[in-house]
Amino acid sequence: MWTMAGGGEGDGERRHREAVWRRRRRPENEVPGSLAVDAVLVGDDEVVVFISGVRAFSNGLDITLEVRVRHASTDERGDMLAGVHGHGDPSDRLLLGVELSDGRRCTNLDPLDLDGSDSTERPMLTPGGGSSNARSGDFTLFLSPLPPPGDLRIVCAWPKRGLAETITVLSADDILEAAQRARVLWPWEPEPEPVWSVKPPEVPKGGSFADQQAESHEPNQGSTGLGRTRERLRGMDDSDLSLLRERADSGDKDAVDQLIELAGEQGNLDELRRLADQGNTTASDQLIELASEQGNLDELRRLADQGNTTAREVLEELEE
Numbered sequence: 001m002w003t004m005a006g007g008g009e010g011d012g013e014r015r016h017r018e019a020v021w022r023r024r025r026r027p028e029n030e031v032p033g034s035l036a037v038d039a040v041l042v043g044d045d046e047v048v049v050f051i052s053g054v055r056a057f058s059n060g061l062d063i064t065l066e067v068r069v070r071h072a073s074t075d076e077r078g079d080m081l082a083g084v085h086g087h088g089d090p091s092d093r094l095l096l097g098v099e100l101s102d103g104r105r106c107t108n109l110d111p112l113d114l115d116g117s118d119s120t121e122r123p124m125l126t127p128g129g130g131s132s133n134a135r136s137g138d139f140t141l142f143l144s145p146l147p148p149p150g151d152l153r154i155v156c157a158w159p160k161r162g163l164a165e166t167i168t169v170l171s172a173d174d175i176l177e178a179a180q181r182a183r184v185l186w187p188w189e190p191e192p193e194p195v196w197s198v199k200p201p202e203v204p205k206g207g208s209f210a211d212q213q214a215e216s217h218e219p220n221q222g223s224t225g226l227g228r229t230r231e232r233l234r235g236m237d238d239s240d241l242s243l244l245r246e247r248a249d250s251g252d253k254d255a256v257d258q259l260i261e262l263a264g265e266q267g268n269l270d271e272l273r274r275l276a277d278q279g280n281t282t283a284s285d286q287l288i289e290l291a292s293e294q295g296n297l298d299e300l301r302r303l304a305d306q307g308n309t310t311a312r313e314v315l316e317e318l319e320e
Contacts, residue, residue: 018190022059022188025128025144026055026060026142027059027184029185029187030057030058030182031183032056032057032178033055033056033181034053034055035054035055035056036053037053038052039051039170042157042158042163044163046162047068047163048068049067049094049156050065050068051063052138054170056181056182057179058182058184059144060143061142061178061179062140062141064140065140066138068135068136069136071135091159092161093109093160096108096155097155098143098147098153098154100148100152104122106124110124110125123143123145125141125142125143126142126144126250127142129249132278133277134306146175149172151169151172152171153167153168153169153170241262248275259271264289267290267294269290269299273299276303285310291303292314297318300314
């Protein structure tokens, strides 16, 4: 469980916000009850979207969706599945909705407005992690709370791909039975708020490096805005980075932006590649820039082979 820590929040407010997030994502202290589901939601001879699994927890269910495409995209960014993850061209968006047996509804277009007014009865689809390439992709959505008994209707469409709206019915009774099999491993405990520390590198005393370091790490530096964000990122340990990735995989766009910035500063191609493969165009652009700076032609070729024209153009310039 990660902590929603915001500047100026009191402990009570932060814990309340954390409790809201806790009921909107899969618990980390539970083993879910799995349900075998292999339902095709929508598809034709070119594109197919299907559910490959459902895992039921005490507070909701994790739905794994997969996409298969016959022909690779020619999108200029190479992000054929950006619409699956909600990035890229807004008109090329996979639409997914859920209707409960009592009439309550939610979609993957609903805002993640998780403030103090969030109702425990309001259904919500919280995005999770995923990956994609030019012809296939997978991602998860967490539906909370658990549905009432009866039919669970899944509505799906992908207008730009020519896939009209369809309805697939799942058994909420089977899902609730699977939730009864979920096992709590240990009592849940909130995460302590991370303590960020900055350890500047050792430089020779005196001279321009020491002067610059002194200016960069004054007590006031980074107390607000971009300076604080960069200072915090530089001081992250493995545990802090794991929490940041978890936030990003839960749909926190600020966390995604921080991961991209950190990966760029550290020259971390693997992190940028992971985010780019999830359909994040900013990560893709940063990956191309970093690969170009490092002279990594293999990475640029990989992106170019996926249909990324920017990578192809950069590669052609470097190979001249």
